[in-house]
Each structure stands twice: as C-alpha cells, then as structure tokens.
Amino acid sequence: MLPARGRKSKLNESEIVRVEHLKKYFPVEKGFLERLLTRTRKFVKAVDDVSFSILKGEVFTLAGESGCGKSTTGKLIVRLMPPTSGKIYFNQTDITRLQREQLRIIRRKLQIIFQDPYASLNPRMKIGQAVGHPLEIHGLAKGAEEKQRVNEILQRVGLTPPEQFTNLYPYQISGGQRQRVAMARSLILDPEFIVADEPVSMIDVSLRTTIIDLMLDLRRDLDLTYLFITHDLAIAKYISDRIAIMYLGKIVEMGEKHEVFSNPLHPYTQALMSAIPVPNPERKRTAVELKGEVSSAIDIPRGCRFNPRCPYAEDRCKVEPELTAVKPGHLVACYRTEN
Amino acid sequence: MSDENREKLHLLTVNNLTVEYWARRGRIRAVEDVSFSLDKGETLGVVGESGSGKSTLGLSLIHLVPYPGRIVNGTILLEGQDVLKLGKEKTRDLRGRRISYVFQDPMTSLNPVERIDSHFVELIRTHEPKITKAEAVTRAKKLFKDVGIQPERIDDYPHQLSGGMRQRVMIALALALDPSIVIADEPTTALDVIVQAKILDLLKTLQDRYGMALILITHDLSIVLERSDKIIVMYAGRIVERAPSSTLYAQTLHPYSQGLLKSIPNIELAEQKLTAIGGSPPDLLHPPTACRFWPRCPYVMEICKIKEPPLFETSSDHLVRCYLHGGEKAS
Amino acid sequence: MLSSILPGLSTLAKRGLAGWLIIIGAILVVVIVVMTAISPWIVPYNPTEIPSSPKILAPPSTQHFFGTNDLGQDLFSRVLSGGGVMLQVSILSVIVCLAIGVPLGLFASYAGGAADRVVGLVMDSIYAFPGLVLAIAIAAMLGRGVVNMALSIAVVYIPSYFRVIRSQVLSIKEMSYIEAANAVGAKNRTILTRYILPNIVPSIVVVATVNFADAILTAAGLTFIGLGVSVTIPDWGQDLTSGQRLLTSGAWWAITFPGIMIILLALGFTLMGEGLSELLNPRLEQ
Numbered sequence: 001m002l003p004a005r006g007r008k009s010k011l012n013e014s015e016i017v018r019v020e021h022l023k024k025y026f027p028v029e030k031g032f033l034e035r036l037l038t039r040t041r042k043f044v045k046a047v048d049d050v051s052f053s054i055l056k057g058e059v060f061t062l063a064g065e066s067g068c069g070k071s072t073t074g075k076l077i078v079r080l081m082p083p084t085s086g087k088i089y090f091n092q093t094d095i096t097r098l099q100r101e102q103l104r105i106i107r108r109k110l111q112i113i114f115q116d117p118y119a120s121l122n123p124r125m126k127i128g129q130a131v132g133h134p135l136e137i138h139g140l141a142k143g144a145e146e147k148q149r150v151n152e153i154l155q156r157v158g159l160t161p162p163e164q165f166t167n168l169y170p171y172q173i174s175g176g177q178r179q180r181v182a183m184a185r186s187l188i189l190d191p192e193f194i195v196a197d198e199p200v201s202m203i204d205v206s207l208r209t210t211i212i213d214l215m216l217d218l219r220r221d222l223d224l225t226y227l228f229i230t231h232d233l234a235i236a237k238y239i240s241d242r243i244a245i246m247y248l249g250k251i252v253e254m255g256e257k258h259e260v261f262s263n264p265l266h267p268y269t270q271a272l273m274s275a276i277p278v279p280n281p282e283r284k285r286t287a288v289e290l291k292g293e294v295s296s297a298i299d300i301p302r303g304c305r306f307n308p309r310c311p312y313a314e315d316r317c318k319v320e321p322e323l324t325a326v327k328p329g330h331l332v333a334c335y336r337t338e339n
Numbered sequence: 340m341s342d343e344n345r346e347k348l349h350l351l352t353v354n355n356l357t358v359e360y361w362a363r364r365g366r367i368r369a370v371e372d373v374s375f376s377l378d379k380g381e382t383l384g385v386v387g388e389s390g391s392g393k394s395t396l397g398l399s400l401i402h403l404v405p406y407p408g409r410i411v412n413g414t415i416l417l418e419g420q421d422v423l424k425l426g427k428e429k430t431r432d433l434r435g436r437r438i439s440y441v442f443q444d445p446m447t448s449l450n451p452v453e454r455i456d457s458h459f460v461e462l463i464r465t466h467e468p469k470i471t472k473a474e475a476v477t478r479a480k481k482l483f484k485d486v487g488i489q490p491e492r493i494d495d496y497p498h499q500l501s502g503g504m505r506q507r508v509m510i511a512l513a514l515a516l517d518p519s520i521v522i523a524d525e526p527t528t529a530l531d532v533i534v535q536a537k538i539l540d541l542l543k544t545l546q547d548r549y550g551m552a553l554i555l556i557t558h559d560l561s562i563v564l565e566r567s568d569k570i571i572v573m574y575a576g577r578i579v580e581r582a583p584s585s586t587l588y589a590q591t592l593h594p595y596s597q598g599l600l601k602s603i604p605n606i607e608l609a610e611q612k613l614t615a616i617g618g619s620p621p622d623l624l625h626p627p628t629a630c631r632f633w634p635r636c637p638y639v640m641e642i643c644k645i646k647e648p649p650l651f652e653t654s655s656d657h658l659v660r661c662y663l664h665g666g667e668k669a670s
Numbered sequence: 671m672l673s674s675i676l677p678g679l680s681t682l683a684k685r686g687l688a689g690w691l692i693i694i695g696a697i698l699v700v701v702i703v704v705m706t707a708i709s710p711w712i713v714p715y716n717p718t719e720i721p722s723s724p725k726i727l728a729p730p731s732t733q734h735f736f737g738t739n740d741l742g743q744d745l746f747s748r749v750l751s752g753g754g755v756m757l758q759v760s761i762l763s764v765i766v767c768l769a770i771g772v773p774l775g776l777f778a779s780y781a782g783g784a785a786d787r788v789v790g791l792v793m794d795s796i797y798a799f800p801g802l803v804l805a806i807a808i809a810a811m812l813g814r815g816v817v818n819m820a821l822s823i824a825v826v827y828i829p830s831y832f833r834v835i836r837s838q839v840l841s842i843k844e845m846s847y848i849e850a851a852n853a854v855g856a857k858n859r860t861i862l863t864r865y866i867l868p869n870i871v872p873s874i875v876v877v878a879t880v881n882f883a884d885a886i887l888t889a890a891g892l893t894f895i896g897l898g899v900s901v902t903i904p905d906w907g908q909d910l911t912s913g914q915r916l917l918t919s920g921a922w923w924a925i926t927f928p929g930i931m932i933i934l935l936a937l938g939f940t941l942m943g944e945g946l947s948e949l950l951n952p953r954l955e956q
Contacts, residue, residue: 065531078853107855120846124868133864134854174619182850189854204388205558206602209615231531234561234604238611261606275536276606277561281584283607285565290533293501363686 015092016193016225017077017110018053022086024072028298044297046072048249049086051323054193054225059216061228061236061257064246065272067297070229073246074195077227078112079103090193108138111186115198117178121170127154128166131184138189153184156221158214176207180214187222195227200235212239233276237261245269248297248305251323255330265332267310304334312336349376349416350519350552351400356413358395358404367623369395369408371576377520380546382553384563384584386599387573390620394443396573397524397556401434418519436466439513443525445505449497455479455508456493459515466516482511485548486541503534507541514545522554527562539566560599564588569656572596575621575631578650582657592659594636630660638663688948695941702753702935709751715744717751717904727921737923739909740916748904749927755816755898755905756935760885762820763827764878771828772874775835776862780843790836797829805888809897816899819892823885834877838870872950879943883936890932906932 025043047069054060062070076083079095088096095106114120121130132150135141141149147166154162157180170178179199186194196215200208216239218224230236236243237257244254245268253266264270271288290309295301301308303318310317316335323333358370370392377383387393398404400415402422415422417437425433434440442448449458459479460472470478480490486507497505506526513521523542527535543566546553555567563570563584570587572580572595580593591597598616605611618635621627627634633643642662650658651665659665715721715734724742728734736745778789796804808822842848843866851861892898893907894914901908906928913925 065533075849080849080852104855107853112850112853114846114850116846120850122847122851122865122869125864133851133856137854137856137860176619185850185854204620205560206388206599206616207619209602209613212613213615233532234606237606238604238613258609262609271533273606275533277536277539277559277565278607279561279564279588279600279603279605280607281564281588283565285536293503293534294531 014056015053016056016090017227018089019073019077020051020087020089022047022050022073022076022088023084024069024076024081025084042298045249045300046297047076047083048300050246050249050251052244052251052254054227055242056192056225057219057223058241059219059226059228059239061230061240061243062246063230063233063236063243063272065231065294067248067294068246069249069297070246071197074112074197074227074229078110078195079107080112104138108189109192110195111189111191111193112195112197113179113182113186113199116202117175117182118170118202120182121178123170125169126166127168127170127173127181130170131166131181131188134185134189140189149188150184153188154181156187156218157181157184158210159184176203176211179203179211183214183218187218190222192223193225193227195229197229198231199228201230201232208235215239233272245272248295248300250305250333251331252306252333253331254323259330263330265326265330265337266306266334267312267336268306348378350379350381350418351377352414352416353400354414354416356396356399356415357411358392358399358408359411360395360408362407362624365624368576368626369623370399373413373571373573373576373578375571375578375581377552377554379519379552380550381569382543382546382555382567384567384570385554385556385573386558386560386563386570388558388599388620390575390623391573392576393556393558393573394524397440397522397554400520400522400554401438401440402430403434403440432466435462435513435518436516437518438520438522439516439518441506441509441513441521441523441526443528445502445509445530448509449505451497454494454496455500458508458512459493462512463515478515479511482514485514485545486511487537502530503538506530506534506538510538510541510545514549514551517549518551520552520554522556524556525558526555527557527559560603561605572599575623575626577631577660578658579632579660580658581650586654586657590653590657592653592657592664593632593661594638594663595632598635598637630662688945691941691945691948693945695938695943695945698934698938699942702931702938703757705750706753706757709747709754713744713747713750715747717743717747718902719743727916727919727924729921730923736927737921739912739921739924740919745909745923745927748909749906749931752904752906752909752928753931753935755893755903755907756886756889756932758816759819759823759889760882760939762817763823763885764881766820766824767827767831767881768874768878770824771831772835772867774828775832776839776867778832779836779839780858780862780866786836789832793829793832796825797833799826801826801884802888802891805892806895806897809892814897814899819889819898820885822892823888826888827881827884830881831874831877834873835870838873839866842866842869872946876943876947876950879939879946883939883943886932886936886939 024047025045028042028044050073062073064070075081077088083096087094090106090110098106128150131153132146135146135149150166151162154165159165159177159180165173200211203211212235215226219226228236228239240257242255243257243260244251245266246252247268253260253264253269260269264273267288271290274286274288289311292309295305295308303320305320307313307317321333321335323331325331326337354374356370356373357368360367360369373396375383385393385396395404395408399410400422404410410423422433456476456479460475463470463475463478476493479493483490483493488504488507492500500508526538530538539562542553555563557563567584569583570581571578572593574595580587580596587596591600595616601614602616604613616635621631629645629647630643633639636643640662648660648662648666650660652658653664721742725738726740726742728738730737734744734746736749738744774789778786805822805826808825809818812818812821848861848865851865889898890907890910893905894911898907899905909928910925910932913928916924
C-alpha cells in the first residue's frame with residue numbers, strides 16, 4: 001500500500017520539477033493550394049498554458065482523455081521536443097533551452113517509460129545490450145562493469161535470474177516483461193524523476209498491478225519521483241498522491257488525490273468520474289450527461305474550453321476561467337466554485 | 340420437458356464449441372468445449388484476457404472465423420437452427436439480419452471511400468432487395484436518431500466523424516435489420532471513458548426498446564459486472580466460470596475470476612489493496628496439461644495437474660471449472 | 671563451415687516455400703560462381719584463343735558440348751568462364767549502391783526537411799528514367815569496361831535503395847524505441863547506426879538481391895549494344911551479341927547457351943530476393 005505521505009513541505013527545495021505556462025503548438029500541414037490562398041496558420045494546441053509543480057518523492061498524475069495533451073506535457077518535460085513557450089525547471093534549474101552536452105547530462109536524471117512495450121524496445125538489440133546502452137552513451141561503464149550493472153538492474157525490476165534475459169531479443173519475452181526491461185533501461189542511469197506515459201494500458205489487466213506495485217517499490221528503494229500519465233482514473237486513484245485533470249490542453253482541476261476523488265468540483269471531472277465502470281452489479285450510476293464531443297484542438301472554443309459541453313454553462317463562461325485554489329491544495333478552473 | 344424443447348426455448352444455444360487455428364508452429368485450440376445459452380433481451384458478458392479465445396468465440400457465432408481457424412466441433416443453435424450447418428446464402432442472410440456484429444475498431448471498420456449512407460443502403464438492400472434507396476436512407480436516418488447522431492451526418496465520409504460517432508454508426512448499422520442478437524466485440528477499447536459510457540448506455544436503451552439480446556465481449560470485468568445479466572469468464576479457450584453477474588460478484592469462485600476481480604482498481608473504494616495474478620498469460624501452443632490455470636493458481640492441488648476439471652454446478656446457473664468446488668478432491 | 675551451413679539450410683527449409691526459394695536461388699548462384707572460379711582448371715579448351723584450324727560453327731557434339739562460334743572457339747569453355755564479367759559488374763554495382771545509397775537514404779530521411787526534399791527530388795528524377803536507357807546513356811559517356819558498366823548500373827539503381835530506405839526510416843523514426851534512445855541521450859549518429867540501420871537491413875538485403883539480378887540483365891543489355899567489355903574476355907553478354915548475329919546461319923547454339931546461363935544467374939538472385947522478401951514480411955503480419 002502507499003506509504004504515509006507525511007507533511008507536505010511547501011519549501012521550494014522539495015520541488016523537483018516545475019513547469020510554468022507551458023505551451024506546445026503543432027502547426028497544421030496545409031495543402032499547397034490552401035497555403036497559397038489563406039494567410040492564417042492553424043495550430044493544434046496540444047498543450048495550452050499548463051503550470052504545475054511536482055514534489056520530490058510523490059506520484060503526480062496527469063489524467064484525461066486522449067488528445068488532452070497529457071502525453072505531450074510529459075514528453076516536453078523530458079525534453080523530447082522543445083516547447084513552443086513556457087519554462088521547465090528541474091531541481092530549480094531552468095532546463096527549457098538546454099542543448100547538446102548540458103542536455104545530455106540532464107537526461108540522466110529525467111527518464112521516461114512509454115506506453116507500448118512492443119514499440120519501445122529496439123527489435124534488433126538484445127535485452128542486455130538495450131539496457132546497458134545508456135551506460136555506454138554516457139561513458140559510465142563498459143564491458144564487465146556494464147554487464148554487472150545491467151544484471152543488478154534487471155534483478156531490481158523482477159527479471160530474475162538476469163542472465164536468462166540478457167541474451168534474449170524483445171520478441172522472445174512477454175509484454176509485461178518488456179515493460180520491465182524498459183523500466184530497467186530508464187533506471188540504469190540512476191535518475192531522480194521518471195515520466196510514466198500510460199505504462200500499463202497495453203498490458204493484461206490482471207498483470208497491471210505487478211508493474212504498478214513495482215513502480216511504487218522502486219520509488220521507495222531508489223528515491224524516485226513519478227509523473228504518471230493515464231486515461232484510467234481508477235489506476236490513477238490507486239497510485240497517485242496528487243492528480244491533475246487535463247482537458248483540451250489545459251488543467252481543469254488539480255489537487256490531493258483523496259480530495260479530488262471524493263470532492264470533484266469541475267463539471268468535466270465529475271463527468272469523468274461518473275463514467276468510469278465499477279465492478280459492481282448493484283451500482284446505481286449517476287451519470288453526468290455531457291453534450292456533444294470533445295472539440296478539436298485546432299478550433300478551441302472561446303472562453304472556457306469546456307463550455308460547449310458543460311451542463312452548467314452560463315454567460316460568464318465566455319471568458320476563460322483561471323485555475324484558482326478553492327481550498328489549499330485543491331485548484332479548479334471553473335466559475336461555479338468561486339464564492 | 341425434453342432437452343430438445345428446452346433448447347428451443349433459448350434464443351441462442353451454444354454446445355461444445357471448439358475452434359482451432361493451424362499456425363506454422365502448431366495447432367492452437369483457441370476455443371475449447373464452450374457451451375452457454377442466451378435469451379431474448381438478455382445481456383451476456385464474455386470476459387477474458389489475451390489468449391482467452393473470446394474474440395474467436397464471437398466470430399464463431401456468425402460463422403466468420405478467419406483462416407487458418409476452423410470450427411472443429413459443436414453446434415450453435417439460433418432459434419433452434421444450427422448456424423454452422425446453414426448454406427452460404429443463409430449464412431450471409433444470418434449476418435447482419437439475425438445476428439449482427441459490432442467490430443472492435445471503429446476506425447477501420449468503415450469503408451473510407453464511401454459515404455455513410457452508402458454503407459446503410461448496401462447493407463439493407465443486400466438483405467431486402469425490394470427496398471428502394473430512399474427507403475433505406477430514411478431507415479438509416481431514424482437509426483441515427485436512435486444512436487444520437489444528427490441525421491445530416493449521413494452524407495459524411497467516415498473520416499469526417501469522430502471515433503465515438505463512428506462507433507455509433509457501427510451500432511446503427513448493426514441494428515439496421517432488426518437483429519435478435521447484437522455482438523459487440525470490445526466496443527469501448529478504442530474510445531475514451533466518457534464516450535464509452537455513452538455507447539454502453541445507448542446499447543442498453545436500444546435493448547430496452549427493441550428487445551434484442553446483447554453479447555458484450557471485453558477484457559474489462561468492470562463493464563460486464565455493471566452491465567450484463569450473466570457472465571462467462573474465459574481462460575485459455577475454456578469457460579472457467581459462468582454465472583449471473585450478481586452471483587458472480589457475490590461469490591467469485593474460480594481462482595482466476597477471483598484474481599481478476601482483485602486486480603482491478605475500483606474507483607469507488609477509498610483504500611484498496613490490489614493483487615496481480617502471478618505468472619504469465621497462457622501459451623496456447625503448449626498449454627499446461629490438465630487445468631489450464633494451474634501454473635498460476637494459488638490453490639493448486641495435485642489433481643489439477645493431472646486431469647482437467649469439468650464444469651461443476653454449484654448452484655442453479657453457477658458453473659465453475661475447479662476442483663475446489665466439486666469432484667475428486669485428492670490431495 | 672559445412673556443419674554450420676546444414677542446420678541453417680534445414681531452418682530455411684522449415685520456413686516453407688520462402689525458404690526453398692532462397693535455397694534454390696542460392697544454389698544456382700553458388701554453382702555458377704564456383705563454376706566461373708574454377709573454370710581455368712576445368713575448361714576443355716582455351717576460351718579466348720582462336721584456334722589455328724578453326725572448326726567454325728560446329729553444332730553441339732561430344733567434342734564441343736555446346737558447339738563452336740564463328741571463330742571456332744569452344745562455346746562450352748566460354749560458357750564456363752563467361753560468368754566472370756557479369757558477376758563482377760553486379761557485385762561492384764551493389765557495392766557502389768550500398769556505399770552511396772544507404773548513407774544517403776539514412777541521412778536524408780532522418781534529417782528530414784529541406785535535405786530530404788532536395789535529395790528526394792534528385793532521386794525521383796533519376797528514378798523516372800527507364801533504367802536501361804539511362805544506363806546506356808551513362809555507359810556511353812563513361813566508356814567500356816567492368817567498372818564503368820557497374821557505375822552506370824549503380825546510378826540507375828541508387829534511387830531504389832533510397833526509396834526503400836526512406837520509407838523504412840520514416841516509419842521507424844516514429845517508434846517509441848527511437849524516442850527512448852533520444853531520452854537516454856543517444857546522439858543522432860548512434861541512433862542511425864545502432865537503432866535504425868539494423869532494423870532496415872532486411873529491406874536493404876532484398877533490394878540488393880533484386881539489384882544483382884537487374885545488374886546482370888542490364889550488363890547483358892549494355893554488352894549487346896557494344897558498351898560492354900573488350901572482345902577478348904569471355905563473357906556471356908559478348909557471346910549473346912555474336913550469337914544473335916549467327917542465328918541467321920542456323921547456329922542456334924551460339925546464342926542459346928550463354929542466354930540460358932544469364933537467365934539462370936539472374937533467376938538465382940531473383941529467387942533469393944523473393945524468398946527473402948517473403949521471409950521478412952510475414953513475420954510482421956504475425
């Protein structure tokens with residue numbers, strides 16, 4: 001079970017990652033004729049002004065449906081792509097515009113695990129090589145020493161005996177095992193912060209907890225902090241300390257897990273929670289009805305981006321609400337919660 | 340009442356269905372000895388993970404198992420008639436009209452170069468050639484209303500619709516000929532959770548309105564517990580437990596079902612301890628001898644490794660394939 | 671070496687038709703290569719020497735298995751030793767293609783943007799030409815000889831490598847394991863050599879085998895119109911050319927046997943290419 005969280009420190013030192021006004025816009029490719037005839041450029045506003053901080057040692061979850069920008073945010077933080085604007089801080093250092101050598105050094109501290117265990121391992125690299133390669137890249141170990149560290153880390157992620165796995169190719173092991181290999185690869189550099197992008201959604205249901213529990217154990221043993229990205233709120237509830245709900249590129253609600261789940265304030269959060277299937281035949285569903293569908297991220301609605309679907313939309317929703325604290329630690333972007 | 344008569348009472352009766360695939364590396368029994376029944380208006384949930392055979396089972400019901408798979412044994416009685424013995428014409432008539440199938444991936448199930456209305460016209464007129472194009476489109480528009488799409492969208496191409504809408508189009512197509520049974524194969528996997536809930540609610544509403552039976556095939560135990568009347572749990576091609584949903588929830592008997600239930604997070608519980616099922620999914624080329632689940636079972640006994648347990652009936656309508664609940668309990 | 675070949679063969683055979691295609695193709699090629707290599711020791715007559723008392727245009731007999739040509743040379747000896755030019759040309763052209771086409775394809779498609787577009791345009795322009803015509807044009811500029819033939823064929827074929835590599839690289843570029851490699855700090859060079867290249871080798875191999883087959887036929891074509899090697903070197907292409915002239919005299923054997931050999935060699939490579947392509951693609955479907 002999750003260890004007791006203890007006092008939440010408000011000191012800056014315990015912030016391991018902070019993002020400020022992060023934006024990522026992808027230009028929409030236009031056909032030749034369209035480019036000739038129109039002047040305006042269209043963008044997919046995948047991440048549209050997101051700010052939050054992650055405390056050392058916590059599991060911070062970004063949750064939302066597909067297209068909300070959660071994966072993009074995760075990839076921005078580990079600098080897999082440059083942000084359109086905004087800042088990213090790691091241990092109080094601005095890493096937004098780091099390049100080359102400096103960036104490579106930082107990469108050792110910030111790692112990422114991907115969703116698809118079948119696509120995140122090089123099919124032509126043996127497990128041992130794949131896991132040990134980061135050490136070679138950073139000149140940290142070679143040969144026998146590399147082998148030893150690979151074996152150690154494979155054991156840590158539960159692939160024992162490690163020698164049985166080092167000479168195999170990814171196609172020879174199962175999806176769950178591949179995900180563990182991916183974890184081993186990101187752990188071998190001794191990172192402090194890991195972005196886990198839907199790490200279990202492509203794994204059999206009955207095996208998901210093994211990976212999740214492994215992640216929690218590793219957090220305790222290796223002093224890790226996680227940004228956990230998922231669309232599955234049930235898993236989010238199980239693993240998170242704090243959670244932020246994203247919609248169309250913005251955070252609409254954020255707070256301590258227990259608080260947000262027991263007292264969801266944003267209409268979108270409420271709708272999400274009521275939609276989640278519960279393994280109980282007796283359950284009476286109080287569904288929050290949402291109109292229409294998620295708007296496209298190219299044509300974001302004016303004002304509150306949720307207002308076309310919101311059952312409580314009013315006039316003032318024509319101006320986009322700010323993410324404000326309703327009580328300490330619980331932030332919502334909705335006028336209804338303002339008193 | 341004779342067995343034959345009792346069988347005629349059910350809308351669908353499947354008996355001892357076995358489906359094999361011949362892969363390059365050997366023979367795979369994707370579905371083995373599966374039997375169940377379905378009544379008018381009922382919802383059956385078929386739940387299982389990778390290798391369980393649930394999708395193959397679904398396809399067998401409309402006799403559409405793809406090569407190199409073959410149905411090698413069993414009967415599928417729809418209103419007393421064996422689906423597997425129907426000739427080509429009748430089988431084609433069956434699909435879409437008496438049993439319809441909603442495929443897993445709405446993205447690829449619609450023809451991208453044809454407008455939506457053509458899909459409907461083609462479907463309806465194949466089965467009812469006397470209907471004019473205009474009549475078919477009218478019926479389609481009414482179905483659109485049922486599934487919650489604006490009727491004008493019927494002129495769109497599939498790529499102009501979102502994932503949720505495409506899935507709704509698939510459902511509308513499935514209902515176009517007023518089938519007695521709709522099979523939905525992982526109807527929600529490709530969708531977000533809010534759309535998911537809407538689609539499932541929609542299916543229920545349409546069921547209430549049209550009285551059709553629904554078979555929900557999914558890996559998501561939560562969905563079937565919440566929405567089906569009875570549930571079949573499948574593992575490595577076998578039924579390991581079969582019961583009405585409330586019974587299954589109250590008394591989850593098979594160790595696999597128990598493990599499954601204990602491994603899924605329940606959002607309504609404040610604190611939860613989840614446990615995974617140990618081991619890995621079954622290798623269907625070399626399945627465990629005897630009980631398929633024994634390598635992962637916390638309660639395994641000697642006999643489990645020697646002889647496969649049959650389905651024991653613990654109460655009316657509750658079957659379990661496990662020696663813990665019947666038969667020889669050798670130590 | 672034999673002990674490692676035999677288990678390899680049986681694995682191939684188990685793969686069904688694809689494996690057999692590769693085996694048969696490989697056998698054809700190997701037999702021809704060996705035959706050409708040992709030809710100096712097994713030829714019954716000297717293939718290049720013009721005999722002093724020539725038996726001109728003699729039909730096949732026990733003395734001359736494949737008959738003689740208009741210079742009295744034994745065609746069997748010429749066939750045995752005539753594969754050399756073709757093999758050299760095709761091997762050389764493949765080497766040039768690999769040396770130029772692979773890096774070009776890798777860098778241009780990985781870099782993307784302007785580089786990719788420009789190189790792509792050049793490649794497409796070359797590709798748009800009918801292969802043989804372009805080869806003829808280039809060979810005419812460069813002159814005769816094995817090297818020049820190889821170069822002209824290579825120029826024609828590089829765009830094919832480029833296309834195949836490009837489509838592979840573009841799809842691999844998006845895969846998570848490339849992102850993962852970036853995330854652990856790998857340099858672009860490393861990603862290209864250790865992550866992308868090993869995954870495109872199968873398709874390169876397939877293109878190379880087709881390249882071999884095509885090169886052989888193109889070499890024959892070039893020789894046919896006089897852009898081949900000098901007359902003294904025994905060469906199936908040469909014999910094909912002269913044999914064509916002799917057809918009117920009724921000497922069917924002069925053109926037939928070299929022609930068959932050319933076909934067999936090209937067929938060998940083609941079968942291997944087909945088999946390889948079969949092998950490598952179904953696995954993706956599974």
